[in-house]
Amino acid sequence: MDSKRIFLSLAEQSGFERQYVQKALDSSWITSGGPNVDNFEKELENYIKEGSFVTALNSGTSAIHLALILLEVKVGDEVICQSMTFSASANPILYQGATPIFIDSELDTWNICPENLEIAIKERIKGGKKPKAIIAVHLYGSPYKVDEIQAIADRYGIPVIEDSAEALGSSYKGKKCGTFGDFGILSFNGNKIITTSSGGALVANSQHIKEKALFFATQSKDEGAHYQHSQVGYNFRMSNICAGVGLGQMKILEQNIKSRRSINNFYREIFHDLKGVTLFEIVNQDYFSNYWLSAILIEPNKITNKNRESLRLAFENANIESRLLWKPMHLQPLFEKYPYYGKNVAEELFEKGLCLPSGSNITMENKNRIKEVINTFFNN
Numbered sequence: 001m002d003s004k005r006i007f008l009s010l011a012e013q014s015g016f017e018r019q020y021v022q023k024a025l026d027s028s029w030i031t032s033g034g035p036n037v038d039n040f041e042k043e044l045e046n047y048i049k050e051g052s053f054v055t056a057l058n059s060g061t062s063a064i065h066l067a068l069i070l071l072e073v074k075v076g077d078e079v080i081c082q083s084m085t086f087s088a089s090a091n092p093i094l095y096q097g098a099t100p101i102f103i104d105s106e107l108d109t110w111n112i113c114p115e116n117l118e119i120a121i122k123e124r125i126k127g128g129k130k131p132k133a134i135i136a137v138h139l140y141g142s143p144y145k146v147d148e149i150q151a152i153a154d155r156y157g158i159p160v161i162e163d164s165a166e167a168l169g170s171s172y173k174g175k176k177c178g179t180f181g182d183f184g185i186l187s188f189n190g191n192k193i194i195t196t197s198s199g200g201a202l203v204a205n206s207q208h209i210k211e212k213a214l215f216f217a218t219q220s221k222d223e224g225a226h227y228q229h230s231q232v233g234y235n236f237r238m239s240n241i242c243a244g245v246g247l248g249q250m251k252i253l254e255q256n257i258k259s260r261r262s263i264n265n266f267y268r269e270i271f272h273d274l275k276g277v278t279l280f281e282i283v284n285q286d287y288f289s290n291y292w293l294s295a296i297l298i299e300p301n302k303i304t305n306k307n308r309e310s311l312r313l314a315f316e317n318a319n320i321e322s323r324l325l326w327k328p329m330h331l332q333p334l335f336e337k338y339p340y341y342g343k344n345v346a347e348e349l350f351e352k353g354l355c356l357p358s359g360s361n362i363t364m365e366n367k368n369r370i371k372e373v374i375n376t377f378f379n380n
C-alpha cells in the first residue's frame with residue numbers, strides 16, 4: 001500500500017495561527033499567561049456562553065486536577081467517575097490521593113448511567129462517605145444525560161465536573177457543553193476539535209472562582225512584593241505561544257464542527273442499511289454532537305470472523321487508522337481494584353466498538369478509500 005495514511009483525527013490550521021504566535025514572539029510575551037491567553041479566554045467565553053469564566057491551562061488533565069483542588073478533594077475522599085472514558089478523566093483523582101468510584105454507561109448516550117450513579121451514591125453514603133464530586137464525560141462529543149445527572153447531583157448536593165474535553169461545540173437543549181457542571185473542562189490537545197498543541201481550560205461560573213483557579217494555577221503566590229506562599233501551588237497556566245495557536249484555531253472551530261458532522265453523515269449513509277452495524281448517534285433533538293469522532297458498534301460474527309478487530313485490521317491494511325473505543329477504567333490494571341457500579345454496558349461497548357477516521361481534513365478521495373474498505377469487508 002503506497003497510498004497516504006488516513007489518520008483518525010488530525011487538527012487543521014486556519015492560517016492565522018502564525019500571526020498570533022508571531023505577535024507573541026515580537027512582543028516578547030513568551031511566557032505563561034499574556035495577551036493571547038487573555039484573548040483566547042474571552043473568545044471561549046463568548047463562544048460557550050456569556051457569563052462563563054474561563055481559565056486557560058496547559059492541559060485538560062490539569063483542568064480536571066484543578067477542579068478537584070478547588071472542590072477540596074483530599075486524601076481518602078471518594079470521587080465518582082464515568083468508567084467509559086480516557087484515563088485523563090480519572091488520573092487526577094489519584095493525584096489527590098482520593099478513591100475513584102467508577103460507574104457504568106447506558107446505551108443511549110454511552111455515558112454515565114443515571115440509575116447506577118444513584119445506586120452508587122446511596123451505597124457510598126450508607127458506608128459513611130458522601131462522594132466529593134461526580135466526573136461525567138461527553139464521550140466523542142455526545143452529551144451525557146445532563147438533566148438526569150444534574151437532578152441526581154442536586155438531590156444529594158454533590159458537585160459535577162463536566163469533562164467536555166471532546167465536546168467543544170456540542171450542546172444540550174441549546175446550551176453549550178462545558179457550561180453545565182459546577183466546573184466544565186476543555187482540552188486543546190492535538191487530536192481534539194481545535195488544538196493549542198497542548199492545552200486545556202477550566203470553565204467556572206463566577207469571577208471569584210476563576211480568580212481562585214488562577215491563584216492555584218500560577219503557584220499560589222500570596223499578595224505582596226516578595227514571594228510568599230501559604231498554600232501548595234501548581235504550574236498549570238497556558239503559555240502565550242500556545243494561546244496564539246488557539247486564537248488562530250478559533251477561526252475554524254465552526255468549520256471543523258461542520259466537517260466532522262458531515263463525516264458522520266457520510267458514515268450514516270454507508271451504515272444505515274448494513275445489518276449488524278450501528279453508528280453511534282444522538283438520542284434525540286435535545287442533543288447536539290460535534291461528532292468529534294464517529295464510532296460504530298459491530299455485532300461480532302463467529303462464523304465469518306467479522307468483528308471490530310478484523311475491521312480495524314482491514315483498515316490498517318489500506319493504511320487507514322481506526323481505533324478501538326476507550327477501554328473502560330474499571331477494566332484497567334491501574335483502576336480495577338476500585339469500586340465499580342453497573343453491569344457490562346461499558347464492557348460491551350468496548351468489545352464491539354470502533355472509532356472511524358473523523359478528522360476535518362478528510363477528502364473526497366479519502367472517503368472513497370474508506371468506503372471501499374467497508375464495502376469489501378462486509379460483502380465478503
Ligand SMILES: *Cc1c(COP(=O)(O)O)cnc(C)c1O
Pocket residue numbers: 058059060061062085086088089137163165166186187188189198199200
Ligand atoms: C483529551 C481528554 C482529556 C485530557 O485532555 P488533555 O488536554 O490531553 O490533558 C480528558 N478527558 C477526556 C475525555 C479526553 O478525551
